[in-house]
Every structure is written in C-alpha cells, then in structure tokens.
Amino acid sequence: MSNYDDSFDKLEELSMVDSLVQLSFVIQNILAKIGTQHDLSIIQIRLLGILRDREPSMLQLAKHLGLDKSSITGLVDRAQRRGLVERTVSQSDRRGFNVRATPAGWKIIHEVGEQIERQITLVTEGLTGEERAQLIALASKILVTTPGVSR
Amino acid sequence: MSNYDDSFDKLEELSMVDSLVQLSFVIQNILAKIGTQHDLSIIQIRLLGILRDREPSMLQLAKHLGLDKSSITGLVDRAQRRGLVERTVSQSDRRGFNVRATPAGWKIIHEVGEQIERQITLVTEGLTGEERAQLIALASKILVTTPGVSR
C-alpha cells in the first residue's frame, strides 16, 4: 500500500517505507523550491555545497556526485558561465583542473544554506527538543551504517 | 558546515539539517538505483505508484506529481510506449483521459515496490524495533504538519 508519491492524502498508519520515502520527498522539495528561487537545481546546490570546503578535480566531483565524468563538464560549464565557479589549472597535472567557488558562488551557497536551514527548522517545528534529538540520532544511526551512497 | 551532499565523509555531529538532507539522499538513491534496474526513473516510479490505486486524469496526475500538465503528456507517452500504462477516454468529458496501469505496469510496480521495501528495511536494519517505531512516529509527525508538498 505504499505510495512512492509525495501526495499527502491519508497519512494514517505509515509504514517505515512510506514514512521515509515521503519524508525524503518533503526534504527534496524544500531543496528544489529554494533552489528555484535562486535559479539553481538540486544538483547545482550540491555542487556548490561541495565547493564550500573543497577544490576538487572534475573526476573527484564526479565521484562525490555519483555522476559520470562527462556529466560534470556541462554542470561545471553552466555554473562557470554564471560566474559561480571557476576552473583552476592543476600545477601537478596539466590535464586536470580544480574547481572552486567564486565569491559570487560563495554568496549564493551561503544564502541558500541559510534558507535550507530555516525551512528544515520550520518543518521540524512541531517536534519537541527531545524528539528532534531523537530524530538526529536515528538518522545518524542509519547514515553511519549505510555504505557509500555515491557508489 | 552542512553539506547538501550525499558524500559520506565525516558524519560526526550531524545537525538536523544535515541528517535530514543526507537521509533524503540515501532514500532517493535507493529509489534511483532500483529504478535503474528496471529502466525506470524516480518520476516514473512515482507515476506507477500513483496508478496502483487510482486512474487519474492527466491534470490530476500533474497535480499529484507537482508538474505542469505539459510535462505529463511526455511522461505518460513514454510509459505508454513501453506498455506500462494506457489512456482510457473519459466518458464524462471527451477532452480528457484517465490513465491506468496495464498488467505489465502492475507487474513492474509490484516488483519495484518489493525491492524498495527490502532496501529500506536493509537500511534501517541497525535500528531496534523500538527505534524503528520512533522513527516512523517522528517522520509521521513531520509529514502531518507539513503542508501540501506537491502543491
């Protein structure tokens, strides 16, 4: 009877599958909506999120994002065209680039981050402090025991 | 310091935002991977999921999925071309169709559903029965207080 659907009719007696799947859609929709406000897709948000504390090569980006390397070219191209990231030539390997956020990229990911923070907080507003702590603990427990998500 | 990234480095001290965002990516990756095995995208899984207990019109589908009606045409077209769904003319409104799963569609969504069930169960395997119940309760609490996700 599970739904694989973020429709919000009849929430009675959710199974583990339903509750997690629907919750994931709620979160993803938050990310998508905030992204839209900044003309960013979820994948672009993830790209910028990675670049907050790294300057990875194209290949490392591909691994981080779980995409083929050929997908990264266009992703970075578009972000670069918008002035959000830049390629810097690697001095150790003249084939490769490192990708890093520009100041404009930093600015936008900072804003997006704050909005995500606010929206997620809003969504969990109905929980008590204890419940929130429980949720973090449970999610973390799942995450640590979950083998690498991006392959 | 949150990541908006499903990379699995340093899980120490996750915030609410991080834990929920990363958890959502874990779930979405499960859906995507299982979909890939059946040559289905997440949106196609959702389409078939909806059709398990409904025969909506194109417009109702658009609302359920949170997409523009023009996006539904192609989505249904492709599923129909694969023999997974069919359009049935509405007798009440000669402009409209109802979309329903074919036996092949039922079969595939059933299989996909079982796999999703198994994978999600696997991911929550580290939790005790009580923790599982807690997680369902917490997710449900969030879901009921979250206003319509698909507009």
Add this chain to the structure above:
DNA sequence: ACTATATTGTTTGTATTACAAACTTTTTAG
C-alpha cells in the same frame, strides 16, 4: 630514453525531464 598504457577531461550523440506559450477540442456559463 622510448614506447605502450592509463588517466583526465571534453566532445558528440541520444534520451529524459521540465517548463511556458500557443493551440485544438470540448465543456460550461451567461
């Protein structure tokens, strides 16, 4: 040093997804 192989990233071609605006057909309202 030199050749063979591997690696990094781009290009090309294809398919899906998604939207917006314009359009067709049918329905409903006045």
Add this chain to the structure above:
DNA sequence: CTAAAAAGTTTGTAATACAAACAATATAGT
C-alpha cells in the same frame, strides 16, 4: 448560442545524464 474556461497536446528551449570516442598528458615497463 456565443464567449470564456478547461483538458490535453504541440512546439520550442534548456538542463540533466550517459556512453563511446577522442585529445592531451602522465606513468610504467623495457
């Protein structure tokens, strides 16, 4: 009975994603 609304489709555009082929550089083996 005509004007407006509604249901879907079409058209055009863009982003996303992959796979295979390719260019340039790096590395290994001899």
